[in-house]
Amino acid sequence: MTLDTNNTSDKLLTTIQREYKILGEYKMIQTEDVGGVYVIPSHDNSFIWFGVIFVRDGYYSGGIFRFNISLPDNFPDDSKAPTVIFQNEIFHPLICPYTGTLDTSGAFPVWISGSNHIWQLLKYIQFIFNQPQMCLNAEKLPNQTASDLLSQNKAEFIQKVKECVNLSCDKVYDPPPTDDKHFIVFEKFDNEIHGPVLANMKSKEDISGSPPTSGLSWVNKGEFKPLSKE
Numbered sequence: 001m002t003l004d005t006n007n008t009s010d011k012l013l014t015t016i017q018r019e020y021k022i023l024g025e026y027k028m029i030q031t032e033d034v035g036g037v038y039v040i041p042s043h044d045n046s047f048i049w050f051g052v053i054f055v056r057d058g059y060y061s062g063g064i065f066r067f068n069i070s071l072p073d074n075f076p077d078d079s080k081a082p083t084v085i086f087q088n089e090i091f092h093p094l095i096c097p098y099t100g101t102l103d104t105s106g107a108f109p110v111w112i113s114g115s116n117h118i119w120q121l122l123k124y125i126q127f128i129f130n131q132p133q134m135c136l137n138a139e140k141l142p143n144q145t146a147s148d149l150l151s152q153n154k155a156e157f158i159q160k161v162k163e164c165v166n167l168s169c170d171k172v173y174d175p176p177p178t179d180d181k182h183f184i185v186f187e188k189f190d191n192e193i194h195g196p197v198l199a200n201m202k203s204k205e206d207i208s209g210s211p212p213t214s215g216l217s218w219v220n221k222g223e224f225k226p227l228s229k230e
Contacts, residue, residue, distance in 0.1 A: 021076055022046045025118045032119040037126060039069065039118075043181040047071040049118075052184050053125055055165075059158055060129040063165040064172050065090060066184070067102075067125070069118070072111075081108035082121060087177075088168045091160040093150060094128050094135050096142040102128070103142050106135070 026041060039051040049069040055061055066087040072078035084102040086095055094103045107124045108116060128135055132150060141147045149157035176183045187194075 018075065019046055022071065025076070028117055029119045029122065032123075034119060034122045034126065037122045038184060039122065040182045040184065042183075047073070047075065050180070050182060050184050051122075051125075053129065055129045058130045059132060059161045060092075060165060062169065063088075063090075063129070064168045065129075067100075069121070076111070076113045076116075079110050079112075081105075081111040081116070082118065084121065084125065088171070089164055090168075091143070091146050091157075091164050092128065092132060092135075093141045093143050093147040094132075094138075097145075101142070103138070106138055 022041065023046075026039075029039065036054040036056050037051065038053075039049050042048040042050060047070065049071070051067045051069060053063075053065050053067070055063040055065070068085050068087065070083040070085070072080045072082065075082065081104050084104060086100040086102065088100070089097075090100070091097070094106075095101070096103075102125070104121065104124065108121070135141075136147050136151060146157065146160070149160070172186055173188060176185055
């Protein structure tokens with residue numbers, strides 16, 4: 001066996017090991033309480049994850065914000081935290097208004113393999129929307145304007161937040177920007193198509209006493225709430 005063959009075999013083994021660890025991260029999320037947040041690795045590239053958060057509380061309540069998570073090449077052994085980039089225009093102190101990148105340095109200054117996990121990152125995403133006032137301690141924020149308004153002119157801050165919340169709802173049914181089979185898409189609820197499936201899900205819940213684990217979801221027209229059970 002040549003040296004090139006050995007190198008190829010080593011790279012393949014490393015790739016398989018990383019893929020296995022990524023799947024383990026995804027499985028771990030299913031055991032944690034990350035309500036209102038949905039994520040799935042890309043069909044074409046497991047180092048890219050698609051996500052969406054339905055914000056339930058606080059100033060951003062009602063917002064439906066899409067985001068991508070990009071894992072470092074050496075994940076989970078890289079000291080750099082995964083990159084979170086929002087696809088919506090979001091007025092938030094920790095989100096860059098130009099790139100949509102979330103500043104995670106306050107929670108994950110260094111990513112520690114075995115201690116830090118993607119479910120914790122999702123919890124942090126929940127936190128920054130539920131408690132934005134707790135995100136103002138950093139010396140330099142990606143959106144200083146949002147920070148200043150939140151601390152000095154809350155009425156104007158709330159108005160700008162409502163604008164981005166409304167915009168996110170207007171775009172919830174937009175066509176996907178990618179052909180990736182795992183991109184999260186929401187359809188308007190059609191009782192003729194989705195009604196029997198939803199009824200079947202509810203009947204199984206009644207029998208078992210616990211919610212179904214299916215990832216199926218529809219959004220009720222005018223309400224923008226997923227109809228699947230958690």
